[in-house]
Amino acid sequence: MTDVVTPTPTPVVDGETSKRRGWGWLLLVPGMLWLAAFFMFPTVQLFFTSLYDPAGSYIEGYAMTWHFANYLDAVTDTWNLFARSFMYAGITTVVCLILGYPLAYAIAFKAGKWKNVMLVLVIAPFFTSFLLRTLSWRAILADEGPVTSFLQTIAILPDDGRLLATPIAVIAGLIYNFLPFMTLPLYASLDKVDYRLIEAAGDLYSSPFTGFRKVTFPLSLPGVVSGTLLTFIPACGDYINAELLGTPREYMVGNRIQAAFLTEHNYPLAASLSIILMLIVLVMVIVYVRRAGTEELV
Amino acid sequence: MATATAPAKAKPTPAPAARSGRSPSRWLSDHFVLIVGIGVLLYTFVPIAYIIALSFNQPAGRSATAQFDSFTWNNWSTVCEPAGLCESLKLSFGISITATILATLLGTLMAFALVRHSFRGRSTSNLIIFLPMATPEVVMGSSLLAMFVAFGFDGLLGFVTIVIAHIMFTLSFVVVTVKARLTGMDSRLEQAAMDLYANEWQTFRLVTLPLAMPGIIAAAMLAFSLSFDDFIVTNFTSGQSVTFPLFVYGSKLKGFPPQLFVVGTLMFLVSFVLVVAVELWRRRRPNI
Numbered sequence: 001m002t003d004v005v006t007p008t009p010t011p012v013v014d015g016e017t018s019k020r021r022g023w024g025w026l027l028l029v030p031g032m033l034w035l036a037a038f039f040m041f042p043t044v045q046l047f048f049t050s051l052y053d054p055a056g057s058y059i060e061g062y063a064m065t066w067h068f069a070n071y072l073d074a075v076t077d078t079w080n081l082f083a084r085s086f087m088y089a090g091i092t093t094v095v096c097l098i099l100g101y102p103l104a105y106a107i108a109f110k111a112g113k114w115k116n117v118m119l120v121l122v123i124a125p126f127f128t129s130f131l132l133r134t135l136s137w138r139a140i141l142a143d144e145g146p147v148t149s150f151l152q153t154i155a156i157l158p159d160d161g162r163l164l165a166t167p168i169a170v171i172a173g174l175i176y177n178f179l180p181f182m183t184l185p186l187y188a189s190l191d192k193v194d195y196r197l198i199e200a201a202g203d204l205y206s207s208p209f210t211g212f213r214k215v216t217f218p219l220s221l222p223g224v225v226s227g228t229l230l231t232f233i234p235a236c237g238d239y240i241n242a243e244l245l246g247t248p249r250e251y252m253v254g255n256r257i258q259a260a261f262l263t264e265h266n267y268p269l270a271a272s273l274s275i276i277l278m279l280i281v282l283v284m285v286i287v288y289v290r291r292a293g294t295e296e297l298v
Numbered sequence: 299m300a301t302a303t304a305p306a307k308a309k310p311t312p313a314p315a316a317r318s319g320r321s322p323s324r325w326l327s328d329h330f331v332l333i334v335g336i337g338v339l340l341y342t343f344v345p346i347a348y349i350i351a352l353s354f355n356q357p358a359g360r361s362a363t364a365q366f367d368s369f370t371w372n373n374w375s376t377v378c379e380p381a382g383l384c385e386s387l388k389l390s391f392g393i394s395i396t397a398t399i400l401a402t403l404l405g406t407l408m409a410f411a412l413v414r415h416s417f418r419g420r421s422t423s424n425l426i427i428f429l430p431m432a433t434p435e436v437v438m439g440s441s442l443l444a445m446f447v448a449f450g451f452d453g454l455l456g457f458v459t460i461v462i463a464h465i466m467f468t469l470s471f472v473v474v475t476v477k478a479r480l481t482g483m484d485s486r487l488e489q490a491a492m493d494l495y496a497n498e499w500q501t502f503r504l505v506t507l508p509l510a511m512p513g514i515i516a517a518a519m520l521a522f523s524l525s526f527d528d529f530i531v532t533n534f535t536s537g538q539s540v541t542f543p544l545f546v547y548g549s550k551l552k553g554f555p556p557q558l559f560v561v562g563t564l565m566f567l568v569s570f571v572l573v574v575a576v577e578l579w580r581r582r583r584p585n586i
Binding site: 129239 | 342407417437448469542570
């Protein structure tokens with residue numbers, strides 16, 4: 001989350017000096033303790049779990065043998081799941097950006113007095129349970145459903161072709177569910193862009209495309225960065241769309257982690273998969289944020 | 299998501315009238331974006347329309363699926379009939395309300411500390427707050443479960459462990475949202491209050507808190523919706539308890555009762571009305 005907060009034009013008596021020294025940092029303590037106890041500690045412990053001897057079991061307990069081979073096993077078993085997860089999440093992020101950008105742009109610059117109404121409408125569909133929305137897609141994309149029938153009628157899809165239980169359905173579900181995570185940061189960022197700058201580009205004879213490429217888009221970059229992160233990260237770890245809209249052929253790494261933990265109780269395997277997923281995502285995020293040039297996180 | 303509250307201040311909107319004299323192609327390209335935007339918006343409502351329609355469906359089989367078989371009001375009068383459905387809703391409300399209150403409280407304190415006070419280790423704190431947002435839910439859920447099991451809590455999995463987990467992953471979103479509001483606030487207003495002989499507590503209660511309130515409310519709403527709708531982390535930390543998302547998921551094997559779609563429709567309507575009410579309430583207040 002890059003900081004998409006309005007860079008206040010208010011001539012505050014300089015941000016730093018208005019901050020008080022003293023014991024104010026104590027306000028941070030309860031929340032930090034919570035994160036330390038229930039986020040950081042479990043993550044470290046998960047790392048240790050990933051090194052247990054896989055010969056143990058959930059009931060008898062595991063022996064700590066610094067069994068780094070767990071990682072090798074995890075990767076050789078499931079590299080295709082990782083590849084698929086990142087591919088699906090990548091496609092999802094790109095399509096969400098393509099869909100979310102015009103929407104955010106329209107709200108920020110074109111909606112006029114309907115701005116707030118449109119914002120509410122962006123969020124409204126997502127108040128209904130995530131699972132019910134995914135079920136709804138299951139009905140829409142079903143074999144006898146409207147989309148499949150239509151595509152069969154216009155012969156894009158063969159008569160026995162299907163959408164449900166294909167990668168298309170899973171990716172469509174991911175796109176739909178993470179779209180607001182893209183739209184809202186984009187909107188917050190675009191809303192702060194001074195429209196006169198965009199007009200100035202036009203006045204200086206730039207084509208709309210050049211104006212967009214050289215003025216609007218660079219100014220909205222913080223929103224693009226936070227939007228893509230907020231879409232990509234949860235999409236990588238999601239397993240509901242793959243489970244409800246796909247088949248085991250479309251399963252993502254999340255499905256494997258969930259099964260290893262909750263069904264097979266193979267904790268070392270599940271833990272090493274989780275750690276690998278977390279590390280890859282973290283490295284991607286860091287590289288991406290660096291390259292995008294927005295240094296300040298959160 | 300967390301940034302939805304940022305646009306707090308009005309900015310000079312481009313006057314559309316000034317553009318009416320320009321070429322028709324410019325007019326078209328202007329409206330092209332708006333038309334695409336509205337198109338995307340309509341697309342996001344398609345599944346909602348389906349959910350509303352399916353809430354009136356009398357399925358031929360025992361599971362509500364793709365086809366609309368025949369119209370009925372029945373599902374609406376028998377919402378609680380599927381065993382466990384209303385219990386799961388009750389549990390979800392209890393968990394989300396508890397988690398929202400605590401996360402909003404802890405997160406608001408953290409945001410105040412980060413924006414209003416200087417101390418060493420601020421960037422480390424920011425990083426620690428950012429990390430949960432950069433961690434896939436499946437990792438957070440599994441690590442918490444591993445910890446609860448290692449400490450012999452597996453028998454206690456349920457309400458308390460779910461609330462603990464929900465506070466953990468909503469906290470960062472609360473901090474970011476409240477921080478956005480606090481950073482955009484004009485601290486001269488508080489200085490003015492102090493100049494007018496308000497003491498620190500009075501300044502906080504009468505100036506700072508009301509100014510921060512829109513951010514705090516937005517954060518609480520965000521925390522509630524994240525918590526209420528969460529499936530992945532809850533699935534790991536729930537033990538035998540069944541929240542509403544878990545109930546929906548669990549119906550996969552038994553067949554989805556059509557009453558689920560009644561609940562979905564209600565969720566949409568109630569939250570829609572709530573959001574509109576908050577928006578109207580915000581408008582009545584002077585824009586700061």
